[in-house]
Amino acid sequence: MEGISGIRLIDEIVTQTLEVLQRGGLLLYPTDTLWGIGCDATNEQAVEKIFALKQRAESKSLILLADSMDMVERHVQQVPDMAYSLVEVALQPLTIIYPQATGLAPNAAAADGSIAIRVVQHDFCKALLRRFKKPIISTSANVSGTPAPATFRDIADSIKQDVDFIVPALMDKGATGKPSSILKLGLAGEVKVVRR
Secondary structure, three states: OOHHHHHHHHHHHHHHHHHHHHOOOOEEEEOOOOEEEEOEOOOHHHHHHHHHHHOOOOOOOOEEEEOOHHHHHHHEOOOOHHHHHHHHHOOOOEEEEEOOEOOOOHHHOOOOOOEEEEEOOOHHHHHHHHHHOOOEEOEEOOOOOOOOOOOHHHOOHHHHHHOOEEOOHHHHOOOOOOOOEEEEEOOOOOEEEEEO
16 A cells, blocks of 8 residues: 555545544544544544443543644643653553543543543554544444454454444554553653553
């Protein structure tokens, strides 16, 4: 998927994906880690559909994807200084839990108002996020309590049938097939490792 034809293909698929996001639909799409179920993170009804599809309690928090720290800044009231360095030096996908989300669907944030966001380094996701200009939910493509699928083949048919659009599997180049590390940051410099 290199060269001009590869860029055109990504652009065509991003355009189709954007249409689904803009009308509040659900996606099944590859990320820098696992295949995810996604939607517009600012659309409360779309986020509700994700909880229903995953059969997951709304008290459980979700991860969002952003294309840059600029996007993170627009959806976190105050970004801890340490976050910039951590994102810059991370060699593997890193999700950071920030205090006090803003400008997102209320059900996208955790009960304490915090929000988990990962700045992605994945060609398809970055292209999509740049054009959408808003964060996207990224939760593993499985029903709660079942194993997270490492590849597209591992995703249950029930998930595939209940989303509005499936991004072609050839877009998963660069995915690790493993969940990201998760750190929780506080405004006074506190760091908690949630997942290695």
